[in-house]
Amino acid sequence: MTTEMHQTWQEPRLADPKPLGSYAPADAVFLLKDLSDVNLERGTEEREEAIQTGTHYSEMLPQEYQPTAEYVDLFQRTLADSAEKVALAAGVVSELILSKRGRQTVLVSLARAGTPVGVLIKRYILHKYNLDLPHYSISIIRGKGIDTNALKYILQKHGVDQQIQFIDGWTGKGAIRNVLIQSCREFNEQYGTALQDDLAVLADPAGSSDTYGTREDFLIPSACLNSTVSGLMSRTVLRDDLIGEDDFHGSKFYRHWLDQDLSNTFVDQVSRYFPAVAQQAELRAQELLEHPEPANWQGIEDIRWIQQEYQIHDINLIKPGVGETTRVLLRRVPWKILIDREDNPNLRHILLLARERQAQIEVCPQLTYSCCGIIKPREEHG
Template sequence: MNITTLELIRQREIPSPEQMGSYAASDVVFLLKDISHVDLEKGTGEREQAIQSGVHYSEMLPVEYQPTAEYIELFHQTLEQSAARIARHTAIVAEKIVERRGLNLVLVSLARAGTPVGILIKRYIELKYKVTIPHYSISIIRGKGMDENAILYILQQHGLETAIQFVDGWTGKGAIRKVLKESCDQMERTYGVSLDDDLAVLADPGQCSGTFGTREDYLIPSACLNSTVSGLVSRTVLRDDLIGPADFHGAKWYREWSSADVSTEYVDTIAQHFPQMMDQVEIRSDDNATDTSEITWKGWQDIEAIQQSFGIANINLIKPGIGETTRVLLRRVPWKILVDRLDNPDLQHIMMLARDRNVPVEVYPGLTYSCCGIIQSLGGGGE
C-alpha cells in the first residue's frame, strides 16, 4: 500500500461506535448507529406492498414476530439437538480461516445473521489458539452495498496489513455474496484497498462460498428467531434522513425484548462443545468427503429453474434454504413453501409457521435445498 492510500483512509473522520446490543463487548462490537428512537416498523402486508412498489427494504423494518410458547419450546429443543453439530461446523470453519489467514486477522460478521456465528468463531479461536481476535458486526444491504464507513473504521483501528474475514450464517441463492464482492471491488477502486471477499458460513447450500462447515441445507436454530437471538438488534437501516455521510448504517436496539433474549444463551450452549471438538485432530480436513470448495453457484441455477416452473417474474421473490424460508414466514407475505420431503426433521419449525399462517406446503422433487419460500407477488418489484 502506498502513502496515498493510508492518508486517504486516515483523513476520513469516522465516529467511534456506540454501545449497541445485548452481547458482551468482548464478543462483538456493532458498528451501527443506534436509531432506536425512530418509528420504522411496518406491518407485514404494508411493508410487502411498499417493497414490491419500489421502496427499498432497508428504509423500514418489519414488526418483530413474537413467537408462541410452542414455537419457543421447539427452538430450545432444536438448539439442544443441534448444538454439537453447529459447534463442529464452527470448528471446521475456524480452522480453515486460521490455516488460510493465520491469526493476525479481524472477523467482520454481516449483521445480523452473521453475528452469532462470528462470536462462535472468535470464541473457538481464543480457546484453541489463546489469541483474542477482534470481531465487528457491520451492515450490508442488497442494492446499496456494504457499510463503507464501518470498513474504514476497522482499517483505521487495525491497519492495512491485518486480514479481514467476512462471516455470515448461511447462504441462500448467493445474493449477499455477490453484493459483498461488488462492495470489495468498489473499496479497491475508491481507496486502493484490496479486501478478500471470501465469506465464511456454517452452511453453504448455494455453493457460492469457499469457506464453509457443510454444504448441507440444515436448520441453524438462530434462523428461527429475530432480534432475540441476535443481540436484540434489528435489521439494518439506510435512509438519507437518518444516516449521514460519516455515520454507520443504522439499527434499532430492542431493549424492550430483554426478558425474551436468548442471544448469549444460544452461543454459550454451542460453545460448551468446543473442548471436545478441539480434541478431534481430523477436524481440519473433515468437512464431508463429498464436499469440495469449488464455487459452482448451483443454488442460483436451481432457483432459476423454480422461477421458470412457476412463471415467477422476479427472482427476488424466491428465497431458498431453511434460513431464508424462515425469514419469508416471519417477515414477508408467503405464497407457498416448497420442500424436498415432508418428513425432513429440519423442517419442523417451517411446518409450524406455515400452519400458523395458512401457507400451503408442496413437495418439489429434485430440490437442492431442504426447502424454498416463495413470496406472494403483488404485481410490483420486490426485495
Template sequence: MKETERAEWMERMIAPPVPLGSYHPGDVTFLLKDLSGADLERGTSERETAIQSGVHYSEMLPVEYRPTEPYIRLFHETLDESAARVAEAAAAVAELIWARKGPEAVLVSLARAGTPIGVLVKRYLLQAYGADLPHYSISIIRGKGIDENALLYMLQRHGREARLQFIDGWTGKGAIRQVLIEACRSFAARYGIALDDDLAVLADPGHCSATFGTREDYLIPSACLNSTVSGLMSRTVLRDDLIGPGEFHGAKFYAEWMEEDVSNLFVDKIASHFDSVAEEGRRRAAAILASPPQVTWQGLADIEAIRERYGIADINLVKPGVGETTRVLLRRVPWKILVDRPDNPHLRHIRLLAEDRGVPIEVFPGLTYSCCGLIKPLKGDAP
C-alpha cells in the same frame, strides 16, 4: 486516485461506535448507528407492498414477530438436538480461518445473521488457541453495498494490512456473497486496498462459498428467531435522512426485549461442546484445505427451475434454504413453501410456522436445498 488522495481518505473522520446489543462486551463490537428512537417498523403487508413497489427494504423494518409458546419450545428443542452439530460446523469454520489468516485475522460478521456465528468463531479461537481476535458486526445491504465507513474504521484501528474475514450465517442464492465481491472490488478501486471477499459461513447449501462448516441445508437454531437471538439488534437500515456522511449504517437495539433474549444462551450452549468437537472440526477443515471445494453457485439452477415452473419474474421473491424460508414465514407475505421431501426431519419449525400462517407446502423433488420460500407477488402480473 493518487496515493496522497487515498491516504487522505484513510483519515476520514468516522463517528466512533456506541455500546449496542446484549452480547457480552468482549464478544463483539457493533459498528452501527443507534436508531432506537426512530419510527421504522411497518406491518408485514404494508412493508411487502412498499418493497414490491420499489421502496428499498433497508429503508424500513419489519415489526418484530413475537413467537408463540409452541415455537419457543421448538427453538429450545432444536437447540438441544443440534448444539453439538452446530458446534462442529463452527469449529471447522474457525479452524479454516485460523489456518489461512492466523492471529492477524479480524473477524467481521455481517449483521445480523452473521453475528451469532462470528461470536462462536471468536469464542472457539480463544478457547482452542488463546487468540482473542477482534470481532465486529457491520452492515451489508443487497442493492446498496457494504458500509464503507465501517471498513475504514477497522482499517484505521488495525492497519491497512489487517486480514479481515467476513462471516455470515448461511448462503441462499448467494446474493450477499455477490454484493460482497462487488463491494471489495469497488473498495480496492477507490482506496487502493485489496480486501479478501471470502465469506465464511456455517452452512453453504447454495455452494457459494469456499469456507464453510457444512453444505447440508438444516436448521441452524439462530434462524428460528429474529432480534432475540441476534443480540437484540434489528436488521440494518440505510436512509439518507438518518445516516450522515461519517456515520455507520443504522439499526435498532430492542432493549425492551431483554427478558426474552436468548442470544447468550444460544452461543453458550453451542460453545459448551467445543472441547468435544474440536478434533472433528480440525479434521473437517483439513479435508477442505487439502481438497478445496468448488464454488459452483449450484443453487441458482434450482431458482431458475422454480421461477420457470411458477411463472415468477422477480428472483428476489424466491428465498431458498431453511434459513431464508424461515425468514419468509416470519417477516414477509409467503405464498407457498417448497420442500425436497415430505418427511425431511429438518423442517419441523417450517411446518409449524406455515400452519400458523396458513401457507401451503408443496413437494419439489430434486431441490438442492431442503426447502424454499416463495413470497406472494402483489402486483397485477402475479401468477
C-alpha cells in the same frame, strides 16, 4: 498504496461506536448507528406492498415476530438437538479461517444473521488457540453495498495490512456474496486496499462460498428467531434522512425485550461443545484444505427451475434454504413453501410457521435445498 489514497480512507477519523446489543463487548462490537428512538416498523402487508412497488427494504423495518410459547419451545428443542452439529460447523470454519488468514485476522460478521456465527467463531478460536481476535458486526445491504464507514473504522483501528474475514450465517441464493464481491472490488479500487471477498459461513447450500462448515442445508437454530437471537438488534437501515456522511448504517436495539433474549443462550449452549468437537473440526478442515471443493453455485439450478415452474419474474421473491425460508415466514408475505420431504427433521419449525401464516406447502423431492420460500407476488394480493 499512494499517500493520497492512504489519507483518503484515514480521514476523517471516525468516532468509536456506542455500545449496542445484548452480547458482551468481548464477544461482539456493533459498528452501527443507534436508531432505537425512530419509528421504522411497518406492518407485513404494508411493507410487502412498498418493497414490491420500489421502496428499498433497508428504508423500513418489519415488525419483529413475537414467537408463541410453542415456537420458543421448538427453538429450545432444536437447539438441544443440533448444538453439537453447529459447534462442529463453527469449529471447521474457524480452523479454515486461521489457516487461510493467519493469527492477525479481524472477524467481520454481516449483521444480523452473521453476528451469532461471528461470536461462535471468536469463542472457538479463543478456546482452541487462546487467541482473542477482534470481532465486529457491520451492515451490508443488497442493492446498496457494504458499510464503507465501518470498513474505514476497522482499517483505522487495526491497520491496512490486517486480514479481514467476512462472516455470515448461511447462503441462500448467494446474493449477499455477490454484493460482497462487488463492494470489496469497489472499495479496493477507490482506496488502494486489498480486502478479500471470501465469505465464511456455517452452511453453504448454495455452493457459493469457499469457506464453510458444511454444504448441508440444515437448520441453524439462530435462523428460527429474529433479534432475540442476534443481540437484540434489528435489521440494518440505510436512509439519507437518518444516516449522515460519516455515520455507520443504522439499527435498532430492542432493549425492552431483554427478558426474552436468547442470544447468549444460543452461543453459550453451542460453545459448550467446542472441547468435544475440536479434534474432529481440525481434521475436517484439513481435508477441505487438502482437497478443496470450490464454490460451484449449484443452487442456482433450483432457482431457475422454480422461476420457470411457478412463473416468478422477480428472482428476489424466491428465498431458498432453511434460513431464508424461515425469514420469509417471519417477516414477508409467504405464498408457497416448497419442501424436499415432509419428514425432514430440519423443517419442523418451517411447517409450524407455514401453518400459522396459512402458506401453501408443496413437496418437491428434486430440490437441492431442504426447502424454499416463495414470497407472494404483488399481483396475487387480494
